[in-house]
Amino acid sequence: MSFYPLTFSQIFSDLLSNHIDIGLAAISITELRQETFLFSLPYLASSGQFVTATSSSISSLAGLHEKRVGSVEGTLFKALVQERFKNLVQIVEYPTLTEVFQALSNGKVDAVITDEAAAKYWVATNSTMFKLVGNGIPVGVGYGIMVNKSKGELIEKINKALLEMETDGAYLKIYNRYFSKFSNEQ
Template identity: 35%
Template sequence: MKKIALLLAALMALTLLAGCGGQPAKPAEQAKSKVLNVGTDAGFAPFEFQDEVSKKYVGFDIDLMEAVGKQMGYEVKIQSMGFDGLIPALEAGNIDALISGMTITPERAKKVNFSKPYYKSGLSIVVKMDNNNIKDFKALEGKKLAVQIGTTGAMEAKKVKDATVREFNTAPEAFMELKAGGVDAVVNDLPVNEYYIAKAGAKDAKVVGEPLNSEEYGIATAKKNTELIEKINKALDELKKNGEYEKIYVKWFGKKP
């Protein structure tokens, strides 16, 4: 009788499988992780640059963006590209957001949505240590200037009377040209200039004059993506409340914001 009962149970199981198409039920699909593709120009230390040893993208902007993504529940993937190609890449949908020490300007705001400002900066001048002729922006008239293409430094340099402006893809290239004697000065954001001198050229170069103006950096999204910029703003607010923003700031600038 036990054998008959076992045989009947086996037949019933086979019948049930046949009724289900002979295939076991598939497990529920795992929810796809949310990914935020972020563009940057990784040649703008200390905000974004490539570590020489690990080859990873590091910097204040990178740490901040990863913290923003974590706060939002997103995995952040960084893509490096030329600074002047960042907004076009955003408009084409190749990236979801960008962070690259980008100054919030009315002209750029026509093309993208900017987050709340996350950093205040200003333009400054770097000259060789033995240069005592250039002491302010007025003294740049008629001089040879190096800038990073697409930046506010490039925009301001082009306004200098009779100046010859040479544009480079990255800030390090502009500094190398100064060191080689190809230009008289570099015009770029103050923290970038200070970082260069502290890390590479303390004996060869110096920052001169007062910052030209006050600039604010923002994270950007495509103009139509208002939902994402709202989430980013909310995340920035939370990071400032919970102290994470301050930790990142102190890590890269050695002082509190």
């Protein structure tokens, strides 16, 4: 088994061209994506969350009007912001989440939209620099592991493994170790 670091948008093209077998990231399961790819059972709830600098006057979603919002290229968040704010917010996309947060730190964007767990992580580990804005916004039906549509047997094996992990307690151990302090329940 080999792992390859890819930008978020590369995952989709590399799956389509069969350069990789599995896409594993914070990939929300949506109807549109299911037209092109197969997904595992959802393994975590998916939602978006806005973040801004602690020095910012933005304290609610209404404060985002006419602001620049950074997002990772290829994610659903651009469409989410456009749907919610119409043309009242300028979206600025970057290849990686690190670059998005660097843009926020450098004042190139006024806020960031990313998945809620990542947002809470960035705020928790950089609480003097960043703060959450508003509540999480549900996106899709959860995060899933993604494969090419021609790999039905592979997704069945993945689903079987996920169900076994849930049954034997491994999933709960992983969740508690890596996600519980950044979960939606807080």
